[in-house]
Amino acid sequence: MARHFGTDGIRGRAGEELTPEFALRVGYAVGQVLRRRYRGRKLPYFRHRKKVVPAPAVMMARDPRISSPMLASAVTSGLLAAGTNVVDLGMLPTPVLALSLNAIDSIGGIVITASHNPIEDNGIKVFRSNGLKVGEGTEREIELLLQHSPEPLPHAAFGKVVNYDPREIYGAHLRRVLGSGKSGARVVLDLAYGAAVATATEAFSQFGYDVKPLHAKADGWKVNVRCGSTDLGALQRAVRRLGADWGLAFDGDGDRVLAVDADGEIVDGDKIMAILTLGDPRYRREHRLVFTQMSNLGVERYLRELGVTTYRTGVGDVQVLAEMRRRGINIGGEQSGHIICWDRQCTGDGVLVGLLLSGLLSRSERDLGSLAKAIPTYPQELVSLRVADPRGWQQDREFLRQLRRLTGKYNRQVRIVVRPSGTENVVRLLTEAEDAALARAARDEIAGLFAALEQA
Numbered sequence: 001m002a003r004h005f006g007t008d009g010i011r012g013r014a015g016e017e018l019t020p021e022f023a024l025r026v027g028y029a030v031g032q033v034l035r036r037r038y039r040g041r042k043l044p045y046f047r048h049r050k051k052v053v054p055a056p057a058v059m060m061a062r063d064p065r066i067s068s069p070m071l072a073s074a075v076t077s078g079l080l081a082a083g084t085n086v087v088d089l090g091m092l093p094t095p096v097l098a099l100s101l102n103a104i105d106s107i108g109g110i111v112i113t114a115s116h117n118p119i120e121d122n123g124i125k126v127f128r129s130n131g132l133k134v135g136e137g138t139e140r141e142i143e144l145l146l147q148h149s150p151e152p153l154p155h156a157a158f159g160k161v162v163n164y165d166p167r168e169i170y171g172a173h174l175r176r177v178l179g180s181g182k183s184g185a186r187v188v189l190d191l192a193y194g195a196a197v198a199t200a201t202e203a204f205s206q207f208g209y210d211v212k213p214l215h216a217k218a219d220g221w222k223v224n225v226r227c228g229s230t231d232l233g234a235l236q237r238a239v240r241r242l243g244a245d246w247g248l249a250f251d252g253d254g255d256r257v258l259a260v261d262a263d264g265e266i267v268d269g270d271k272i273m274a275i276l277t278l279g280d281p282r283y284r285r286e287h288r289l290v291f292t293q294m295s296n297l298g299v300e301r302y303l304r305e306l307g308v309t310t311y312r313t314g315v316g317d318v319q320v321l322a323e324m325r326r327r328g329i330n331i332g333g334e335q336s337g338h339i340i341c342w343d344r345q346c347t348g349d350g351v352l353v354g355l356l357l358s359g360l361l362s363r364s365e366r367d368l369g370s371l372a373k374a375i376p377t378y379p380q381e382l383v384s385l386r387v388a389d390p391r392g393w394q395q396d397r398e399f400l401r402q403l404r405r406l407t408g409k410y411n412r413q414v415r416i417v418v419r420p421s422g423t424e425n426v427v428r429l430l431t432e433a434e435d436a437a438l439a440r441a442a443r444d445e446i447a448g449l450f451a452a453l454e455q456a
Contacts, residue, residue: 061092183209270335273291275368295334317338381396
């Protein structure tokens, strides 16, 4: 059976792997599976729930990519053909949909987005009725149904579409979980021409920040192109030019955030989590944090010296959140800026985390630069190696033998992580060492091994 789901939903090149025909079949399959699996279970972020449309209902949202309306229409058609009603939220960040699932009667949700991926890609993220991403069991059920043609329904059984704007719900939630303090700090927001355009500027303005938006038009041809959390150059220049106190960059669907200090220096997700864990009263009392295997060892050792217990998981917010829930920890995330504050939101939320960090900075006697510089990091080399099959090397015994030889050569001097991407046709390679030259040497040798494999 073909495997369509990766580490974060279904991803692929729009018009090639992700065609309208395929998206329609996905919508139909998701509608069938969600109707069987989920009965409106919610997380306790809201006391009361709104009924926008009769059950069963699935909520839909999308990012501004040029291919998103096409794919959203196709998925919606599949849901309707499965007899499922659709609450269409329009162009909104993924975390707004995830939170809204807990405020509105529904059996699940779908977001059309490729998040941080290149503009040519798109994707389909599927959520349970409580705003959490579906698990592997649900994914397998959906993929099994994709092998078969949809069964026709009688005309009276088709679903219907209702449009709904949940931004008031989202704004009220931010005020409730973050308080109502005001700040006059000047903040540059790089919205990446993405879904954060719909919420970020208004959210920061309501907390009193002097907001300077960048790439603030929802442009389907430019999402993540030389901007946002995947390319911080424009934000660094804008922060320095405008004399801002700090800057924040989001990705295409608004579930990630990275920061830039007043001097234009980058503050990644590891350091943001460290600052929040040490500075936010809730997380400081908890003194525990969940990282992934890609997180910087220097940051981890610094936190441990200060008494913070850290845990590492595999890559992906699903694995991070599973570990957080298993251990009863409220903060965790990834170096990429996908950070979950479980006591305040059920998924990564760039705007919420950005506001949380900004509120902490507004109350602190130290600026972002001094806080970040106090946290040591080890030199890391992170590269994405383009391959035809991200998992093919795992079946090649001779290649694996050579890879083991190389990793053994560097042994305890270099931390090496090699993993297939779950969202692109690349292999992610991380090398980390106290000696930057060693990290680069290990990177080059392993990258050369993959290059030789691709040419063979």
